[in-house]
Amino acid sequence: MSTANLTREDTARRKTEIDVLGYRVELDLRDAAPATATDAGATTFPTRTTVEFAARTDRTWLDFLGARVDAVTVNGLDVPVRYDGARIELTGLGSVNVVTVEARGTYSRSGEGMHRFTDPVDGATYLYTQYEPADVRRVFACFEQPDLKAPFTFVVEAPESWQVLSNQRVAHRRGDRVTFEPTLPISTYITAVVAGPYHRVESDWRRGDLVVPLGIYCRASLAPHLDAEEIVEITRQGMDFYAEHFDYPYPFGKYDQVFVPEYNLGAMENPGCVTFTEAYIFRGASTEEQHQRRANTVLHEMAHMWFGDLVTMAWWDDLWLKESFADYMGALVGAEATRFDDAWVAFANRRKAWAYLQDQLPTTHPIVADIGDLEAAKLNFDGITYAKGASVLKQLVAYVGREAFFTGARRYFRAHEFGNTTLADLLAVLEESSGRDLTEWSRRWLETSGVSTLSWDGTAIVQTDPRPHRIAVGRYEPDAAGRLVRVERLELDLVEERTPVDIAPAAVVLLNDDDLTYAKVRLDESSLRTVEEALDRIVDPLARGLVWSALWNATRDAELDVDRYLSVARRHAPAETSNVLLTSVLGNAAFAIAHYLPVEQRPAAWQAWLDTVWNEVQRAAPRSDAQLSWARALAAASAFDGRYADGIRALLEPPKGHERTGRLEELAVELVHPDPDLRWALWTALVATGNADADDLDRELADDDTGSGRTAYLRALTSAPDPDVKATVWARIHRAGTQDDEAQTDGTLSNDQLDAVVSGFTAGGRADLTGPYAGAYFVSLRQVWERRSIELARRFVVGLFPDSESTDDADAWLTDNGDAPAALRRLVLEQRDHLARALRARARSDRPR
Structure with missing residues (x-):
């Protein structure tokens, strides 16, 4: 195993041998910005670490993944550099040691380590760091493990005109040199540095004598789209809730929230310097569901200031100790402290769908996982750790009582502040x-x-798979107006495989009503027939969401015919009033057609679905959430079927000088034109079906020559149904993230750009164009894994897995590659299982009726 892939055993041993007393990290970022328009800028940056630590051994190592190590000093003496590309060996140690490492780090285009982005709008360069679980070592030498906490003092040299941020406040700034106050003891992976000409909005949060400065940041070119007022409002509401319920003052001084480009995650909980994806800055029209999702992420990351930053897991086995809690708290605080009182509806229908999917894979694992090394940890940020864990915590709160839960949390923070814990510590309190x-x-x-x-x-x-559940059963009947309302609620405990219950017949019998536990639900045949006719008449959105979830899970499990699900979606999605639920149903319906139907049945299904979608785009109120959701569904579906290409082009290019007397032109003015992201999605659909070309895209790019616009242009351009385009894309994907890619004059593909070309390559489900590459995919898997970072390699493995009529190729690869890295085998095994599930659904749909 490579020394870059740290193991649990290695780090546990190092924990017994050293105690870290403090770091001073100096970074010189002055050459990050390009010197000229044709200059890409420096590829590396000077990094200097001075770390003081106590030792109970005469040798250990520091972790570093960089361009080179120039010098190492141990207790004032220059020593030979012993560096294998991942570890810096240290020998001759005393009881207390001061080690200095001078090195060169490498700027990243993969979102790992120190990521660099140059904005095409104004040429400005932006930097930010992203480390979880172990990419700090790409920026400075350190002891890379969560249970070696220490105070950090950061010193950053950057252009004087730039904003420079870190976990703590600025102690002093002199010209290009910014020195920050020391942090409290924190883990390496949650340290942060952000630098660039970021736009800033200032505010604060106050409680008694405590004043916490708040900063909201984004790229300057996105400033007109930054709705900082709403973000500050959500932030204050969250701070109020946590202050009241945790009874532990926010410990990290200031609270900055930075929206950064080309981000691999939704957000990261760096204390005092939280980073978010720019996808949460809405360049055009946005739905309430999008705002709810952003609020959930803001509250999730804020919960981490306590669950994860103040008290941190000892190793990645207990990743759930922070992520499950933050996921639960995000929904709870959203529902109780913000305007998003439907947060539990979103949780039940969106987050738990992720958990159900992950928990049925052959690679599923307990919430408390067995994580042997960092590659395994990287892949464990999944639906089990987040959504299943949060679902189980919701059940735990019901089991121990809400007051006992928060009392235990408060004791947990006090007992383990600035320390590391395991499951046993939590259960004890x-x-x-x-x-x-x-x-x-x-x-x-x-x-x-x-x-x-x-x-x-x-x-x-x-x-099935019996566990102890506390559930509610709801009986639903029509009221005088014909609406389906709950007429009786029965709460009970389930333990065994069969639990006899006397439930009177009802129009709908809904198990797990109120979503108290974590379990899939099947509707009995009588209830199923009722909801097929009257799903939209269920008044309560949570109950309606549970029904939609039950239907989807049964479809995924090949227990409900796909066409039966699609019939329900076509009939009842138009009447769905919850944008959270509508968004899920629209996505599920398109996925079902593309993957769960036999190939020969898809054209008719796309036609029926597109008819529904097109009608709803025109029927919905202009600029409403519903219209925007249906318009996005139109773009997604039209990549597979070009029957509405003329209508879409009319939306994108309304006749000049027209009078707004027709509905089509009205749509173009009211909906499509102001929203660049939707316009790109529609253009991509046209290209994928051969109804638009590069000239169309060039004109669109001229109107939206932004970072997002260029990435969308790349996606659309590579969506063309042309064998030569696919061949060119395949070759470029194989260069991405390698040394060969670095040498290309057209520049490297960033993480977002790689996503774009992978999406373009597979656009429209054209097996006739992508199928010939299936063999090459499996042949290249191990080379791809070896030559790229795990973040870029994962995009290749998952995004390009062939959709075929058999699992034979995947089975053969798994048989022949038993010695492949475990993380790679896990990804292939999961994709193979998704394909097998799709084949079972196709077989059910293809059976004689």
Whole structure:
């Protein structure tokens, strides 16, 4: 195993041998910006680390992934540089040591380490760091593991006109040199540096004598689109909730939130300097669902200031100790402290769908996972760790009681502040606060994998993979107006495979009503027939969302015909009033047609779906959330079927000098024209079906020559149904992120750009164009993995996995590559399972009726 892939055993041993006392990190970023329009700028930057630590050994190592190490000093003496590309060996140590490493770090285009982006709008250069789980070592030498916490003092040299941010406030700034105050003891992976001519909006949050400065940042060219007022409002509401419920003052001084380009994540909880994807800055029209999703992320990251930053897991096995809690708190605070009182609807329908999907893969794992090394940790930021963990925490709160839960959390923060914990530490405080023994609960919920399925057979509730559940059962009947409302609610415990229950017949019997537990639900046949006719008449959005979820899970499991699901979607999605639910249904319907139907049935299904979508775009109120959601669905579906190409072009290019007397022209003015992201999606659909070309895209790019516009242009251009285009794209994808790519005059592909060309290559589901590359895909997998960072390699492995009528190629690769890296095998195994699931759904749809 490469020394770059740190193991749990290695780091556990190092933890017993050293205690880190403090870091001073000096970075020189003055050459980051291009000197001229044709100059890409320096590829590396000077980095200097001075670390003081106590040792109970005479040798250890520092971690560093950079261009080179120039000098190492141990306790004032220059020593030979022993660097293997990942570890800097240190010998001759005393009881207390001061080590200085001078090196060169490499600017990143993959979103890992020190990422650099140059804005095409104004030529400005922006930098930010992203480290989780172990990319700090791409920027400075360190002891790269979460349980070696220490104070950090950052010193950054950058152009005087730039904003320079880190976890703490600026102590002093003299010209190009910025020195920050020392941090409190924190883990390496949550340190941060941000630099560039960022636009800033200032505010603060106050509680008693505590004043926390708030900063909202984005690129200067995005400043007109930054709705800072709403973000500040959500931030203050979250701070109020956490202050009241955690009874531990916000500990990290200031609270900056920075929206950064080409980000691999939704956000990262660096204390005092949280970074977010720019996708949360809406360049055009946006729905309430998008605002709810952003608010959830803001609140999720804020929860990490306590769950993750103040108290941190000892190793990545207990990643859930921060992510599950933050996911739960994001929904809870959203529902109780902000205007997004439908946060639990979004959680039940969106987040838990992710968990159900992940928990049915052959690579599923317990919430408390077995993470042996960093490659495994990188892939464990998944639906189990986040959404299943949060679902189980919701069940735990119901089990121990809300007050006991928050009492335990407050004790947890006080007992372990600035330290590291494991599962046992959390259970201890919750058992103390609740008086309950949680050993069996933990064993059944946190230390096992898999999802139960609940069904009603007329006399009993039956569950597969039995676990203890506290659930509610709702009986729904029509009221005088014909609306389906709950007329009875029964709450009970399930433990065994069969639990006899006396439930009177009803129009709809809904198991797990109110979404109390984590389990898939099946509708009985009578309830299914009712919702097929009357799903939109269920008044409560949470109940309606649970029904939509049940239908989708049954379709994915090949227990409900795909065409039956699509019929429900075509009939009831137009009446769906929750944008959260509508967005999910629109995405699921398109996915079902593209993957779960036999190839020969897809043209008719696309036609029926597009008819529905096109009609709803025109029927919906201009600029409404519904119209925007349907318009996005139109773009997605039209990449597979060009029947509405003329209408889409009329939306994009309304006749000049027209009078707004026709609905089509009205749409062009009211919806499509102001929204560049939607326009690019529609152009991409036209290109994918051969109804637009490079000249069309060039004209669009002239109107939107921005970072997002250029990436969207690349996606659209590579979507062309042309064998020569696909061949060129395939070759470029294989260069991306390699040394060969670095040498290309057209520049490297960044993480976002690689996503764009992968998406373009597979656009429209044209197996006749992409199928010939299936063999080459499997032949190249190991080389791709070896030559790229895991972030870029994952995009290749997942995005280009062939969609075929058999799993034979994947099976053969897995058989022949038993010695491949475990993280690579996991990705291939998961993609193989997704294909097998699709084949089962196709087989059900293809059976004689």
